[in-house]
Amino acid sequence: xAVRMKDIAEDLGLSVVTVSKVFNNHLDIxxxxxERVLRRMKELNYQPSLHAQGLASGRTMMVGLIxxxxxxxxxxxxxxxxxxxxxKKGYGLVIASSDEDPELERSEIEQMIRRRVxxxxxxxxxxxPASLKKVxxxxxxxxxxxxxxxxxxxxxxxxxxxxxxxxATEHLIGLGRRIIGHIGGQTVSTSNDRLAGYKKALAxxxxxxxxxxxxxxxxxxxxxxxxxxxxxxxxxLVSPRPDAGFCYNDPAAIGAMNAIxxxxxxxxxxxxxxGAGNIRYAESFRVALxxxxxxxxxxxxxxxxxxxxxxxxxxxxxxxKILVSPKLVIRESSQVSKVSLTAAPRPKKxxxxxxxxxxxxx
Amino acid sequence: xAVRMKDIAEDLGLSVVTVSKVFNNHLDIxxxxxERVLRRMKELNYQPSLHAQGLASGRTMMVGLIxxxxxxxxxxxxxxxxxxxxxKKGYGLVIASSDEDPELERSEIEQMIRRRVxxxxxxxxxxxPASLKKVxxxxxxxxxxxxxxxxxxxxxxxxxxxxxxxxATEHLIGLGRRIIGHIGGQTVSTSNDRLAGYKKALAxxxxxxxxxxxxxxxxxxxxxxxxxxxxxxxxxLVSPRPDAGFCYNDPAAIGAMNAIxxxxxxxxxxxxxxGAGNIRYAESFRVALxxxxxxxxxxxxxxxxxxxxxxxxxxxxxxxKILVSPKLVIRESSQVSKVSLTAAPRPKKxxxxxxxxxxxxx
Numbered sequence: 001x002a003v004r005m006k007d008i009a010e011d012l013g014l015s016v017v018t019v020s021k022v023f024n025n026h027l028d029i030x031x032x033x034x035e036r037v038l039r040r041m042k043e044l045n046y047q048p049s050l051h052a053q054g055l056a057s058g059r060t061m062m063v064g065l066i067x068x069x070x071x072x073x074x075x076x077x078x079x080x081x082x083x084x085x086x087x088k089k090g091y092g093l094v095i096a097s098s099d100e101d102p103e104l105e106r107s108e109i110e111q112m113i114r115r116r117v118x119x120x121x122x123x124x125x126x127x128x129p130a131s132l133k134k135v136x137x138x139x140x141x142x143x144x145x146x147x148x149x150x151x152x153x154x155x156x157x158x159x160x161x162x163x164x165x166x167x168a169t170e171h172l173i174g175l176g177r178r179i180i181g182h183i184g185g186q187t188v189s190t191s192n193d194r195l196a197g198y199k200k201a202l203a204x205x206x207x208x209x210x211x212x213x214x215x216x217x218x219x220x221x222x223x224x225x226x227x228x229x230x231x232x233x234x235x236x237l238v239s240p241r242p243d244a245g246f247c248y249n250d251p252a253a254i255g256a257m258n259a260i261x262x263x264x265x266x267x268x269x270x271x272x273x274x275g276a277g278n279i280r281y282a283e284s285f286r287v288a289l290x291x292x293x294x295x296x297x298x299x300x301x302x303x304x305x306x307x308x309x310x311x312x313x314x315x316x317x318x319x320x321k322i323l324v325s326p327k328l329v330i331r332e333s334s335q336v337s338k339v340s341l342t343a344a345p346r347p348k349k350x351x352x353x354x355x356x357x358x359x360x361x362x
Numbered sequence: 363x364a365v366r367m368k369d370i371a372e373d374l375g376l377s378v379v380t381v382s383k384v385f386n387n388h389l390d391i392x393x394x395x396x397e398r399v400l401r402r403m404k405e406l407n408y409q410p411s412l413h414a415q416g417l418a419s420g421r422t423m424m425v426g427l428i429x430x431x432x433x434x435x436x437x438x439x440x441x442x443x444x445x446x447x448x449x450k451k452g453y454g455l456v457i458a459s460s461d462e463d464p465e466l467e468r469s470e471i472e473q474m475i476r477r478r479v480x481x482x483x484x485x486x487x488x489x490x491p492a493s494l495k496k497v498x499x500x501x502x503x504x505x506x507x508x509x510x511x512x513x514x515x516x517x518x519x520x521x522x523x524x525x526x527x528x529x530a531t532e533h534l535i536g537l538g539r540r541i542i543g544h545i546g547g548q549t550v551s552t553s554n555d556r557l558a559g560y561k562k563a564l565a566x567x568x569x570x571x572x573x574x575x576x577x578x579x580x581x582x583x584x585x586x587x588x589x590x591x592x593x594x595x596x597x598x599l600v601s602p603r604p605d606a607g608f609c610y611n612d613p614a615a616i617g618a619m620n621a622i623x624x625x626x627x628x629x630x631x632x633x634x635x636x637g638a639g640n641i642r643y644a645e646s647f648r649v650a651l652x653x654x655x656x657x658x659x660x661x662x663x664x665x666x667x668x669x670x671x672x673x674x675x676x677x678x679x680x681x682x683k684i685l686v687s688p689k690l691v692i693r694e695s696s697q698v699s700k701v702s703l704t705a706a707p708r709p710k711k712x713x714x715x716x717x718x719x720x721x722x723x724x
Contacts, residue, residue, distance in 0.1 A: 002475050002476075002478055002500045002501060002502050003500055003501060045496065045499065045500065047472060047475045047476045047500065048476060049476060049477075049478050061477070062456070062477075070438050070441060070442045070445070071435060071438045071439050071442055071642060073433060073435065073438075076432050076433045076435075076438045077433050079432060079457070080432045080433055080459055083432070083457070083458060083459060087458065087470070087473070090473070092456045092458070092473065092474075092477055093456065093457060093458070094424070094454045094455065094456050094457075095441070095445065095455060095456075095457045096445060096449065096454070096455070097442055097445060108449070110409065111449070111452070111454065112454075113364050113409045114364075114409045114410060114411060115411075115423070115424075115454055116364055116411050134407065137407065138364045138365055138407065138409065139364060139365060140364050225643070225646070254643060254646045257646075258646060280433060281587070281616060281643065281647070284587070284616045284619070284620060284647050284648055285643070285646050285647060285648065286646055286647065286648055286649075286650070287648075288648070
């Protein structure tokens with residue numbers, strides 16, 4: 001463990017109180033003693049404890065973050081961004097993953113409370129807010145990110161997910177597609193709302209909604225590409241076959257695209273695909289993936305700033321809700337090039353990718 | 363902040379010492395008082411502080427982790443794995459990213475020391491171990507992961523990166539390729555050693571080494587796909603053009619592949635590509651990426667276990683060095699299918715991907 005005041009005191013045959021007084025510039029210490037202590041601190045490169053400083057003010061200088069999956073690039077980018085904001089104010093970020101397991105999340109929440117984090121930031125995988133109410137009861141300031149709960153007042157930084165679902169689905173309808181499948185997630189607000197947006201867009205265009213084109217996942221994000229593939233395999237069996245698919249997140253879309261290609265079908269000619277999240281490398285997948293971008297960096301920054309505002313506040317502060325704006329990023333997976341729109345019927349085996357097809361983003 | 367002993371004491375008009383004695387089952391507290399305190403603890407759902415418990419034993423129950431880039435899937439998987447090991451023993455993981463910036467890493471190290479983490483785990487982006495020596499001087503137990511330093515004794519969990527470079531290059535040579543480019547990283551042990559392995563494999567097969575086929579990055583991992591693309595753009599101008607490329611990590615390989623495809627060339631027919639790390643979704647990229655897999659989960663588990671063994675130990679323990687075994691994962695980017703080996707000369711514009719080409723892994 002690091003050099004402590006105690007070590008310096010023992011080295012010099014002084015009391016910890018004396019050493020502490022020197023460190024805090026008390027005037028009742030003689031010049032010779034002060035000199036000895038400061039010299040020894042320098043020799044040992046003594047670093048004052050943030051804990052000791054924090055505890056005096058009732059703070060631990062730690063913010064807790066619980067995400068469903070740290071390896072999902074969406075959440076690691078958010079974590080990175082929160083960390084960047086906190087570090088500038090000397091706060092550390094304790095990170096835990098719930099693996100999209102509500103039970104594990106509850107246990108991590110308990111640990112964070114016992115760890116006395118100054119603020120707790122959670123992208124919750126619970127389907128109801130019961131365990132989050134306990135956080136509030138324990139007077140631990142709480143910031144929800146990405147996922148919220150109806151009827152549960154809390155600080156929240158996320159996006160309008162109904163709008164995300166609408167944007168994605170409207171885009172597919174705009175391509176002339178009419179049999180649009182949806183691959184949804186577990187029952188958290190993001191996937192619930194994106195599904196609602198999908199339904200809203202269909203209704204707006206008077207396209208009949210059919211439940212057989214909706215496949216929702218029951219498992220968590222961690223295996224989203226696997227379950228996305230399985231969901232698409234099911235959708236490919238529905239008759240008539242869908243000509244487009246909106247996947248609630250990008251990992252699911254990757255799996256869905258792999259299923260389509262494995263079935264010998266073309267993207268986007270046979271089935272256009274769009275995801276949500278616009279994760280790193282989305283442009284480098286087998287077919288460059290269209291997505292609804294959700295600005296992770298801004299989301300993390302807002303969450304970090306709210307957390308900083310709440311540290312050390314004993315009384316509840318007015319809750320804040322901040323929504324970052326999603327934006328459509330169109331790539332090859334939902335872009336029908338002019339060539340293929342005007343071309344004569346093509347041989348069945350024509351591969352799905354043209355090497356130099358341009359990308360468009362806006 | 364969470365409910366504290368102090369709050370309970372104030373509520374009941376008792377001293378904190380009394381409340382603490384009840385909590386710790388001291389016998390010198392009357393039954394009535396004990397009853398009142400325990401009831402109030404239950405009502406408020408009091409969670410004992412891990413800090414308070416830890417401080418008594420000189421520990422903070424926190425392990426620090428500094429990685430170069432949290433969003434690079436390799437490091438987020440390692441972090442996840444370390445966290446899984448620590449959580450079972452009640453330890454938390456404080457994570458910081460250095461953004462591959464040695465200066466920022468030094469500042470994060472200082473913060474971690476001031477935070478009194480029980481152990482510090484670092485994948486360092488320094489080119490010399492000076493700032494890590496300071497960690498040792500401060501008596502903070504240290505575990506290096508992924509990247510090590512010659513002549514600096516420290517616990518280390520990583521892989522034999524010379525072997526990684528050899529395996530990758532041997533594989534390309536085995537495909538019959540003879541003009542093999544290398545895209546390297548900054549001067550840390552992983553990229554230094556992978557380059558050494560590349561040279562060793564060439565020497566073993568008596569293939570002349572030419573510096574013009576080696577492009578090393580000077581920037582960090584964060585923009586590895588961008589710099590991988592730029593490096594490949596440079597290699598494509600070299601005459602004769604390389605027929606294969608070994609990239610020191612997968613993000614660089616993604617960028618390199620994008621540059622090759624943008625130039626209208628085919629992977630692997632014109633240029634075979636292999637990366638290292640085998641990051642998540644490597645199989646879903648524009649061309650499924652061959653890579654040398656480095657078992658992240660095992661690496662993180664070993665690091666977490668060593669960290670646990672060192673917590674609370676004041677005297678230095680014998681340092682340990684654990685190497686996880688890399689393994690070759692061959693996918694489309696370096697696999698010439700039988701069809702294309704036996705086929706007649708193909709039209710220049712033939713796209714690089716066959717939809718149903720099988721993947722092989724071993």
